[in-house]
Amino acid sequence: MSHLCKAAATAGCTRGALAPTAAAAFLRHASSRSRSTRNITTRAAAPGANGSSSSSSSSYDYDAVIIGAGSAGVRAARTAAEKGARVAVVELPMAFLSSADKGGVGGTCVLRGCVPKKLLLFATEFKSEIESAKGFGWTGASAGELDWGGFMAAKREELSRINKGYKEGLDSAGVELLEGRGVVKGPHEVEVDGRSITTRNIVIATGGQPSHIPIPGAEHAIISDQVLELEALPKVVTLIGGGYIGMEFAGMFARLGCEVHVVARQSLPLAPRFDKEVCEFFMEQCTASAGIHMHMNCNPTDIIREADGSLTVKLAPAEKKDSSSSSSSGGGEIRGNAQVVLAVGRAAKTKGLGLEEIGVEMGPKGSVKVDAHSRTNVPSIWAVGDVTSRIALTPVAKMEGQAVGLSIATGQEVTPSYEAVPSACFSWPYVATVGLTEEEAAKKGLTFEVYSHTFSPLRAHLAARAAPDKPLQRCFVKMLTEPGAGKLLGLHMVGEEAPEIIQGFALALKLGSTKQQLDSLVGIHPTSAEEVLGLKGPVRMYKEGKQQQQDSKQEGMNNSTKAQAAGQRQAGIKAEGGKAEASRAA
Numbered sequence: 001m002s003h004l005c006k007a008a009a010t011a012g013c014t015r016g017a018l019a020p021t022a023a024a025a026f027l028r029h030a031s032s033r034s035r036s037t038r039n040i041t042t043r044a045a046a047p048g049a050n051g052s053s054s055s056s057s058s059s060y061d062y063d064a065v066i067i068g069a070g071s072a073g074v075r076a077a078r079t080a081a082e083k084g085a086r087v088a089v090v091e092l093p094m095a096f097l098s099s100a101d102k103g104g105v106g107g108t109c110v111l112r113g114c115v116p117k118k119l120l121l122f123a124t125e126f127k128s129e130i131e132s133a134k135g136f137g138w139t140g141a142s143a144g145e146l147d148w149g150g151f152m153a154a155k156r157e158e159l160s161r162i163n164k165g166y167k168e169g170l171d172s173a174g175v176e177l178l179e180g181r182g183v184v185k186g187p188h189e190v191e192v193d194g195r196s197i198t199t200r201n202i203v204i205a206t207g208g209q210p211s212h213i214p215i216p217g218a219e220h221a222i223i224s225d226q227v228l229e230l231e232a233l234p235k236v237v238t239l240i241g242g243g244y245i246g247m248e249f250a251g252m253f254a255r256l257g258c259e260v261h262v263v264a265r266q267s268l269p270l271a272p273r274f275d276k277e278v279c280e281f282f283m284e285q286c287t288a289s290a291g292i293h294m295h296m297n298c299n300p301t302d303i304i305r306e307a308d309g310s311l312t313v314k315l316a317p318a319e320k321k322d323s324s325s326s327s328s329s330g331g332g333e334i335r336g337n338a339q340v341v342l343a344v345g346r347a348a349k350t351k352g353l354g355l356e357e358i359g360v361e362m363g364p365k366g367s368v369k370v371d372a373h374s375r376t377n378v379p380s381i382w383a384v385g386d387v388t389s390r391i392a393l394t395p396v397a398k399m400e401g402q403a404v405g406l407s408i409a410t411g412q413e414v415t416p417s418y419e420a421v422p423s424a425c426f427s428w429p430y431v432a433t434v435g436l437t438e439e440e441a442a443k444k445g446l447t448f449e450v451y452s453h454t455f456s457p458l459r460a461h462l463a464a465r466a467a468p469d470k471p472l473q474r475c476f477v478k479m480l481t482e483p484g485a486g487k488l489l490g491l492h493m494v495g496e497e498a499p500e501i502i503q504g505f506a507l508a509l510k511l512g513s514t515k516q517q518l519d520s521l522v523g524i525h526p527t528s529a530e531e532v533l534g535l536k537g538p539v540r541m542y543k544e545g546k547q548q549q550q551d552s553k554q555e556g557m558n559n560s561t562k563a564q565a566a567g568q569r570q571a572g573i574k575a576e577g578g579k580a581e582a583s584r585a586a
């Protein structure tokens, strides 16, 4: 089937759902596809004021021009084009390190985020896997040395392959790729490296970039892009920031045997994004099991390049927001770093885009302000993905892109749903979450129950035989429900396979399932996922956001559950280490 016929067949399947303007757009699109190339015309000014109704879309070069071919932009472009709209996407030339004039199709996720990060994670995990194998009888198992350069070369090859696949995907959907830097010149005009094009709609999908902190010596620190392009593995590394990026890289470096420090101004890593009790459990695990040095309640004040080339990070106590935490606090310094990594959040990439100049309302930290349909205050301009600073995750960027692509192609506004968005931090151990945290549920004044359970995965005991000095691996699961083991409100997990498990259970939460329904499920044994079913408790109850006093019988039961959890946790570590010792002796 020819390219044109394929496009017609696709549109034919969905034509019933197309608004008249989109159907007309399809026909124009189909005829334009019969030409081998489209010319970019130069126009002095944009016709029409704004919005789709003010002017016939045939007077524009395109129905939609999308600036940015990352997760959000590619999805918006393909969705609109597959529904028959004439679409162009503007993207900077490709480079593994992004800059003001370098980017690449696929964007952060493919080239500098999720994908290379996960490839590095896979590479690092082999070491601990092979070490654990000794506990299962692989006496000669040895990971050897990671050929860092070899890994980097393989990673680049894989990213180039995915980048090519993304380009082919755009092409087969009928999207025109315009390489260059896009600047908005008017409600219907975009300039690409000095060439002007007109369009009925503009979609801003320019993503984000790492934030910086104004401390002396900050120029010695690197950002996540550079970590993923390092020439050598750093023996000692400090991560500034205890969020997703800081904790993910900390885990990966620790897996490779580096000395790892994390500096964070809050009391707990991943807080307040994740449930507090989950963060406490995670903190214990990443210090005890992963051996990461956590410098909590600290601010970096200075990064000094020493005569031997190493970096010293000076610390000062941060103002403690959460006095209930027992985590370490204070000043001091971390010496001997080969690298210091800034992971203090990301900000929208909107500088020089021309948005303020044409009256687009902006939000905090340069983000683009949008309504529930991702439309800005200028009706012909939309924004999706990280640039809007809503939820900075790839699947969310794709969801927003798809909704806008459909809105543009069909003329009917589509609203993305932010209900039950799951997320995971690929740290050591993994942490995954969906729904409300205990703190959020209490703050909302909800009446709810809390269930929790700590366990040791089946493989942990034998794996521990290979590393008798290390604590036994522990996992934690926590569930919030409406009273009477009712509707699920939140589910959180730390440990093995947590992201895969939470992804599955997110559907239950989204569909409004109850704990009773989950408990009626037959588990798959032996798995870590079955630990989510049949949780005993509740360990705590809240009425209208206030934690309830428990009757003595219930309290006794809950205390023993809690004590068991805390005991198992704290030093799943010592007590469980003892158990492992016993089984080893046996």
Ligand SMILES: Cc1cc2nc3c(=O)[nH]c(=O)nc-3n(C[C@H](O)[C@H](O)[C@H](O)COP(=O)(O)OP(=O)(O)OC[C@H]3O[C@@H](n4cnc5c(N)ncnc54)[C@H](O)[C@@H]3O)c2cc1C
Pocket: 067, 068, 069, 070, 071, 072, 073, 090, 091, 092, 098, 102, 103, 104, 105, 106, 107, 108, 109, 110, 112, 113, 114, 115, 117, 180, 181, 182, 183, 205, 206, 207, 208, 224, 245, 349, 353, 384, 385, 386, 387, 391, 392, 393, 394, 395, 397
């Ligand atoms: C280290 C790291 C790890 C991550 N891991 C995960 C993860 O595991 N899971 C997850 O869900 N999310 C993860 N994220 C977040 C995820 O990568 C982002 O949420 C997602 O990429 C956002 O997509 P986007 O399309 O909004 O922006 P981007 O992917 O950043 O795309 C924006 C594109 O616009 C281009 N651009 C910018 N300005 C212009 C211009 N003027 N003209 C032309 N082109 C322009 C850029 O070059 C870029 O290609 C991670 C992020 C980082 C940094």
Ligand SMILES: NC(=O)c1ccc[n+]([C@@H]2O[C@H](COP(=O)([O-])OP(=O)(O)OC[C@H]3O[C@@H](n4cnc5c(N)ncnc54)[C@H](O)[C@@H]3O)[C@@H](O)[C@H]2O)c1
Pocket: 213, 240, 241, 242, 243, 244, 245, 246, 248, 264, 265, 266, 270, 299, 300, 343, 344, 345, 346, 391, 392, 393, 423, 424, 425, 426
């Ligand atoms: N697995 C994933 O899904 C994943 C992985 C990486 C990144 N991401 C996305 O990318 C975003 C950016 O990641 P991130 O880790 O940079 O941000 P983050 O918001 O997760 O964490 C930033 C950390 O930096 C700290 N911080 C902020 N300003 C500081 C300052 N001035 N001094 C000291 N510390 C400071 C914060 O307290 C926080 O601990 C995330 O929010 C997330 O949405 C997702």
